[in-house]
Amino acid sequence: MNKPARTAEAEAEAVLKANQAFYDAMETGDLAALEALWLSGPQAASVTTVHPGWPVLRGRDEVLRSYALIMANTEYIQFFLTDVEVGVAGDTALLSCTENILSSNPGEGDGTVGNLIGGLVVATNVFRRTPAGWRLWSHHGSPVMAGEDDEDDEDDE
Amino acid sequence: MNKPARTAEAEAEAVLKANQAFYDAMETGDLAALEALWLSGPQAASVTTVHPGWPVLRGRDEVLRSYALIMANTEYIQFFLTDVEVGVAGDTALLSCTENILSSNPGEGDGTVGNLIGGLVVATNVFRRTPAGWRLWSHHGSPVMAGEDDEDDEDDE
Numbered sequence: 032m033n034k035p036a037r038t039a040e041a042e043a044e045a046v047l048k049a050n051q052a053f054y055d056a057m058e059t060g061d062l063a064a065l066e067a068l069w070l071s072g073p074q075a076a077s078v079t080t081v082h083p084g085w086p087v088l089r090g091r092d093e094v095l096r097s098y099a100l101i102m103a104n105t106e107y108i109q110f111f112l113t114d115v116e117v118g119v120a121g122d123t124a125l126l127s128c129t130e131n132i133l134s135s136n137p138g139e140g141d142g143t144v145g146n147l148i149g150g151l152v153v154a155t156n157v158f159r160r161t162p163a164g165w166r167l168w169s170h171h172g173s174p175v176m177a178g179e180d181d182e183d184d185e186d187d188e
Numbered sequence: 189m190n191k192p193a194r195t196a197e198a199e200a201e202a203v204l205k206a207n208q209a210f211y212d213a214m215e216t217g218d219l220a221a222l223e224a225l226w227l228s229g230p231q232a233a234s235v236t237t238v239h240p241g242w243p244v245l246r247g248r249d250e251v252l253r254s255y256a257l258i259m260a261n262t263e264y265i266q267f268f269l270t271d272v273e274v275g276v277a278g279d280t281a282l283l284s285c286t287e288n289i290l291s292s293n294p295g296e297g298d299g300t301v302g303n304l305i306g307g308l309v310v311a312t313n314v315f316r317r318t319p320a321g322w323r324l325w326s327h328h329g330s331p332v333m334a335g336e337d338d339e340d341d342e343d344d345e
Binding site: 079083084086087089117119120121123128129159168173175176 | 330
């Protein structure tokens with residue numbers, strides 16, 4: 032690292048920005064932007080992704096292929112991120128958030144869009160610091176089942 | 189780090205051992221062993237866990253409380269880990285695996301165990317190197333939906 036030491040807040044801010052760029056790329060279907068955000072080089076082989084309900088995908092190529100496939104089958108997708116928290120330790124950042132998703136499948140080919148679907152996904156995103164900025168090393172998203180207990184801290188503490 | 193540099197294989201081996209100890213502690217219901225495996229100190233607040241279908245839990249205390257709860261409600265659990273892969277970058281390790289789970293809920297209180305349940309979960313486990321060894325920073329487990337495409341590499345490549 033040949034940059035001056037930055038405050039923890041500035042670090043976290045930079046991770047949040049990379050994370051937002053990741054979801055923005057998904058929303059706009061910008062595969063090139065998405066590719067640029069994923070770790071390349073020596074760690075490319077250890078890149079992993081778990082899409083909700085999917086088995087694990089490993090390696091930069093397989094991960095990016097899955098995103099190309101998802102983008103091709105998604106007419107519209109919007110992420111409202113809530114509950115975003117970042118921890119930074121050395122050159123790694125651990126970010127967790129809730130993805131409030133609104134999406135639709137492709138329509139009937141007549142210019143209409145398919146049915147809108149709402150979804151709730153929790154994600155753990157791991158970033159590595161590189162000379163070019165923070166890059167995604169791992170994404171794991173999973174569905175949140177309805178009926179889970181809400182945070183009970185308010186009730187019993 | 190005041191230890192001599194170790195080979196990448198020895199590093200990965202140490203991570204695999206910590207990971208196995210994590211699942212062993214779950215199997216034996218050894219909460220003390222489990223607690224010792226989770227990161228403490230400055231990064232304790234950024235510890236996260238997502239159990240299958242659950243929202244994200246944050247902070248060492250909340251995470252450990254969830255394991256105590258799960259252990260109290262689990263009569264029997266066994267993990268057969270498959271497809272285990274580790275990537276190490278600096279002081280962080282990223283491990284993914286498939287948990288083939290056999291478990292049962294508590295029985296009727298007459299000494300019998302409840303029904304055995306099989307489950308398939310994919311996990312992303314993040315470890316940090318500490319002077320005492322590799323410690324868990326994050327665990328994210330999610331159910332694998334049946335009917336997903338199997339790996340298609342054999343068919344089309």
